[in-house]
Amino acid sequence: MDLTAVRARLDQIDTQLLDLFCERLRLAGDVAAAKAETGKAIFDPAREREKLFGVAKRTPEEYRPQATALFSLLMSMNKAEQQRILAAGKPDSISAQARASLQPVDEPFPATATVACQGVEGAYSQIAATRLFRTPGITYFGTFEGVCRAVRDGLCQYGVLPIENSTAGSVNAVYDLIAAYRFHIVRSIRVKIDHxxxxxxxxxxxxxxxxxxxxxxxxxxxxxxxxxxxxxxxxxxxxxxxxxxxxxxxxxxxxxxxxxxxxxxxxxxxxSDVQDSDANYTRFVVISAEPQIFPGATRTSLMLTVSHEPGALYRVLERFFALDINIVKLESRPIPGRDFEFIFYFDLDCPVGSASLATLLDALDDVCERYWYFGSYTEVL
Missing domain, CATH: 3.40.190.10 (Periplasmic binding protein-like II)
Incomplete structure (x- = not known):
């Protein structure tokens, strides 16, 4: 069979695959309705394991890895579609909350605001605040917790906190505080650090x-x-x-x-410039007690935990891949008091209005133990 004939046959097969794939996704609605009626969870590990075992048994040995990977991805897409369908009618779903916090297209990020910073005049957080806001009214606090309390209690509209350094990694205490106070990230900036x-x-x-x-x-x-x-x-x-x-x-x-x-x-x-690395940057984030997504947001931040079992993180990454969402940051740290269990930080590059992001926000519950959606925002470079 010459190349032209082979390609023609491949096109025929691809057409059949596409039709069957679309039919498979359409059936997700029926599966979701049945699970909602019976109270069954979206993720059924026993059923998935049985399915993949059957696929492996029916596949020639040389194709088994590819076949199991394909069907694992198909099931992940199907589960994400089920989650999307079930969340569509829920006003309290994460995606619905995100849509509700979208600011009007003619409302830019504020130039003037009361801002809480940790430290004193001249601190890098103050430098970041003056770059993020044209005319900020800055109040200083001795600790990161003090900044958070000021925002929580309404003393300041926003807080500016360091969340990551290019050499030292994430500032875990800040992530924990954002999660504990249920704050939202509404902006970020990278500041070159010259010591x-x-x-x-x-x-x-x-x-x-x-x-x-x-x-x-x-x-x-x-x-x-x-x-x-x-x-x-x-x-x-x-x-x-x-x-x-x-x-x-x-x-x-x-x-x-x-x-x-x-x-x-x-x-x-x-x-001057005595730091060991010339590429020394710190990311600062603007936190808000109220969810706000300003026009042009393309960065989303999440923090999540997964169960301590084989393939747990893979199922999360598979969901991102299935929805074609780019991960620009993935970092982990141990959970205190829980051996070999980790918290994962994700930054995603995806326009806030995309259907993929909305689906993802409602389709993580079945692949992780718990997750926090910190917000979608623009990163100033």
Missing amino acids: NLLAKPGTDLASIREVWSHEQALAQCADYLDSLGVRVHVCENTAQAASAVAQSERTDVAALSSRACAALYGLDVLA
Whole structure:
């Protein structure tokens, strides 16, 4: 059989496959209705296992991996369709809540707002806030929890918090607080972090015996600090370290901080850009007590847990693949007190108005133990 004939036969087979695939998805409505009536869960592991076993037994051995992968994906698509159908009439579904929080197309992200930040003037969170809002009214708090309480209690409309660093990874405490307070991410920005060694005027670099800063800044400059042979002291944030050095009577201490803090606190720059990596960025997010999705949102953030069993994470990833949703971040961390179980952070690249995202938001319950939808937003670069 020549190539033209082979391709013609493949086209015939593909047409049959497509027709059968569409019919299979249409039957998802009948399956969903039957399960809703009987109270059965969407995910039936015994049925799925039996189905895949039968597929493997009927498939020639050399094609078994491909066949089981294909049918696993088909079942995942079918389950997602069932979830979509069942959620369609529920006003409290995640997708319905997301649609309800969409702002009018002529309502841009606010230029002026009251904003809570952790730290003091000159902190990187303040730098992020002034880039996110044209004229923010900033109130400072000593802890991330303080920022969250201010937003929860209505003292500030928004909070700005660091959520991820390109070298140190996710800020787990912030993820946990967003989940605990049921906050929503409405914007994010990447800020280039350039650490500078700051000291009182007239101080010589050779006289420095101790460096103060936030623990992540100290970690990001570990090689440089090792070369100096200095001790380190952890502060709440980099700007607070600069303020403390300025107020200290010691002449052998310096701070790792932003260049803006040098002018702000009357310090000299002893060394510039001392971080170990030039590609050092921190992502900051804007949190809100109320769900808000502004026009043009393409980034979605989720946090979820899965059961401790083989294939648990695969079923989640398979659902993303089935819906053609791009994952731009996947990170895990252990769940305290639960051996070998993990929390997973996902950032997705998908327009907020897409049918795929709406389906996904209503189609995760059967493939994970629990998940949090943090919101859909625009990331400012």
